Amino acid sequence: MEAAPRTERADRPADTRGRLRRYELAVLLIAAAVFLTGVISPPSLMDDMDSVQAQIARTMLDSGDWVTARLNGVAYLEKPPLKYWSIAASYVVFGVNDWAARLPLALSCIALCWLTFRIGRWAFSERAGMWAGIVLGTSAGLWLFTRVLITEAFLTLAITVAIYGFLRALEPDELHPRRWAWLVSAALAAGILFKGLTGIVFPLGAGFFYLLFTKRLFLRDTWRRLHPISGIAIFLAIAAPWHVLATLRNPPYLDFTMHAERGDYRGFFWFYFINEHLLRYLNLRYPRDYNTVPRLQFWLSHLLWLFPWSVLLPALAKMSYRPSDRAGRTRFMALIWTAVVLVFFSFSTTQEYYTMPVYPALALLLGCAIEKGSRWMRVGVRIAGTLAACGAIVLIGLLAAVWNTPAPGDIAEALTKQSGDVYTLSLGHMQDLTLRSMAYLKGPITVAALALLAGAFGSWWLKGQRSLFALALMMVMFLQAARLALIAFDPYLSSRPLAEALVHAPKGRLIVDNQYYAFSSVFFYANRTALLLNGRVNNLEYGSYAPGAPAVFITDADLPSIWSDPARWYLAAEGPRVPALERLVGRENLHVAAAAGGKYLFTNAPLR
Numbered sequence: 277m278e279a280a281p282r283t284e285r286a287d288r289p290a291d292t293r294g295r296l297r298r299y300e301l302a303v304l305l306i307a308a309a310v311f312l313t314g315v316i317s318p319p320s321l322m323d324d325m326d327s328v329q330a331q332i333a334r335t336m337l338d339s340g341d342w343v344t345a346r347l348n349g350v351a352y353l354e355k356p357p358l359k360y361w362s363i364a365a366s367y368v369v370f371g372v373n374d375w376a377a378r379l380p381l382a383l384s385c386i387a388l389c390w391l392t393f394r395i396g397r398w399a400f401s402e403r404a405g406m407w408a409g410i411v412l413g414t415s416a417g418l419w420l421f422t423r424v425l426i427t428e429a430f431l432t433l434a435i436t437v438a439i440y441g442f443l444r445a446l447e448p449d450e451l452h453p454r455r456w457a458w459l460v461s462a463a464l465a466a467g468i469l470f471k472g473l474t475g476i477v478f479p480l481g482a483g484f485f486y487l488l489f490t491k492r493l494f495l496r497d498t499w500r501r502l503h504p505i506s507g508i509a510i511f512l513a514i515a516a517p518w519h520v521l522a523t524l525r526n527p528p529y530l531d532f533t534m535h536a537e538r539g540d541y542r543g544f545f546w547f548y549f550i551n552e553h554l555l556r557y558l559n560l561r562y563p564r565d566y567n568t569v570p571r572l573q574f575w576l577s578h579l580l581w582l583f584p585w586s587v588l589l590p591a592l593a594k595m596s597y598r599p600s601d602r603a604g605r606t607r608f609m610a611l612i613w614t615a616v617v618l619v620f621f622s623f624s625t626t627q628e629y630y631t632m633p634v635y636p637a638l639a640l641l642l643g644c645a646i647e648k649g650s651r652w653m654r655v656g657v658r659i660a661g662t663l664a665a666c667g668a669i670v671l672i673g674l675l676a677a678v679w680n681t682p683a684p685g686d687i688a689e690a691l692t693k694q695s696g697d698v699y700t701l702s703l704g705h706m707q708d709l710t711l712r713s714m715a716y717l718k719g720p721i722t723v724a725a726l727a728l729l730a731g732a733f734g735s736w737w738l739k740g741q742r743s744l745f746a747l748a749l750m751m752v753m754f755l756q757a758a759r760l761a762l763i764a765f766d767p768y769l770s771s772r773p774l775a776e777a778l779v780h781a782p783k784g785r786l787i788v789d790n791q792y793y794a795f796s797s798v799f800f801y802a803n804r805t806a807l808l809l810n811g812r813v814n815n816l817e818y819g820s821y822a823p824g825a826p827a828v829f830i831t832d833a834d835l836p837s838i839w840s841d842p843a844r845w846y847l848a849a850e851g852p853r854v855p856a857l858e859r860l861v862g863r864e865n866l867h868v869a870a871a872a873g874g875k876y877l878f879t880n881a882p883l884r
Contacts, residue, residue, distance in 0.1 A: 303409035327796035330377035333363035351819035358469035399606035408643025414751035417581025421629035434467035461507035465514035536562030565814035661735030668728035681715035688874035727753035767873035775801035777870030784844030
């Protein structure tokens with residue numbers, strides 16, 4: 277049997293406390309280097325979900341309505357509000373800007389890495405905790421899926437807090453189980469306010485199966501330690517008020533219709549609980565503005581999201597998962613935690629980032645495996661180094677192929693625009709890349725190649741833990757190269773140049789061609805409302821049918837009369853739509869006010 281891990285005591289020897297501080301500082305510094313640098317602008321907030329979240333928070337702050345989210349004046353009932361409240365709080369402190377919008381997400385990622393360290397330290401050892409935190413902070417997936425202001429990192433943090441509190445409350449030598457049980461309840465409430473019902477389904481599901489398999493589900497001592505009555509009261513006190521207010525302010529109140537139709541408005545309760553949760557899980561939600569990743573790709577992609585540490589996953593098979601001591605119980609819970617999330621989404625629609633809540637569980641197992649050491653760990657590090665070397669060779673080959681290729685204008689000129697449902701997947705824009713577009717990325721490719729070469733060298737020539745630190749530092753440098761690449765993509769992924777041109781242009785009203793999401797960064801950076809041309813689709817369609825919804829939706833038939841008005845109008849549109857717009861209003865009446873990234877800002881009268 278393994279030796280019991282050290283307990284958290286104030287009277288640790290001075291050398292132990294010093295080592296602990298070094299381990300903790302290593303996790304925090306690496307996480308800060310990865311995530312705090314990501315708040316810097318450029319890159320700007322992107323069109324689509326990124327700017328949408330930032331603008332909803334600003335609207336809440338400006339309007340004082342902290343219950344109903346709105347975009348362009350239209351009720352947006354899809355998501356709970358805690359993320360918006362967090363961003364709005366950042367605006368209060370730092371002002372309304374893009375880096376303030378990103379800061380809460382960056383801090384949540386750093387907190388998640390630190391919490392993973394603390395769990396690993398408590399369950400295994402200080403060194404295992406350090407590696408768990410570093411593995412999480414330098415995995416490709418956590419960085420990649422927090423480049424946009426989506427909720428998954430906040431949700432993952434809440435779930436991790438809940439599961440840690442659950443384990444602490446059940447620990448036999450825990451002196452204050454009530455405090456930890458109450459922390460579980462607060463974390464469950466935060467989870468549901470961040471992401472909805474998945475915020476409680478995953479931790480409660482993991483807890484249920486853990487108790488079932490460890491034969492503690494029906495023990496009186498279990499429930500004495502978990503304090504379910506007071507816990508439910510705490511949960512309801514935190515989570516219920518917003519749900520009740522949102523239902524009351526957006527009637528009808530209780531509609532349980534199990535189908536969705538265009539043009540129907542059934543209030544907040546039906547859209548949020550029935551349509552957005554149940555029907556979405558069953559792939560019956562309307563409007564169907566989402567896509568799903570094929571199952572095999574969904575499972576195998578975790579090898580990429582956890583790179584470079586995924587090469588060490590086979591070492592997990594050598595560890596014991598018997599819940600006979602604290603370390604074994606934590607490993608067993610991490611296994612169940614992972615299984616619950618993966619199995620849940622195997623029967624539902626999925627995006628690449630939906631399984632982010634398993635990253636801390638797998639990081640804990642990998643940290644424990646690294647601390648134990650094994651023959652596979654040594655082999656795995658060499659494999660990671662070999663893969664890094666192969667990646668560096670590919671990047672050097674790309675550099676050689678495009679070294680003399682000119683890169684005029686911006687990168688949009690070299691990308692291939694996709695059609696259909698490609699962009700309903702989070703990584704859909706990866707299919708836009710062409711060999712010619714690599715000419716605009718020479719700097720980021722050079723930095724990435726150097727990072728991979730350094731990691732390959734360190735993993736092969738350094739011994740023991742030094743080789744693992746080489747891989748971690750490789751990822752810090754590689755992710756910075758990826759951030760530089762996003763700056764090159766800025767004109768294509770964001771419409772900020774159009775927004776800045778609009779701000780400095782003569783006053784006038786704005787029309788946006790297509791749905792709100794297509795030019796959401798214009799709404800954020802210009803802080804304007806607009807008419808939406810053919811935009812009564814997808815996310816704002818349901819709210820557009822609510823009583824009192826603003827009349828902001830127009831069609832092609834409405835545009836000619838609006839455009840011929842003596843007052844000044846502006847129109848934001850993507851390049852492929854220009855011929856159709858010229859047929860509607862005449863080419864001579866479309867005056868270019870700004871152009872960037874394959875997108876245009878037109879006006880109906882010449883600019884002087």
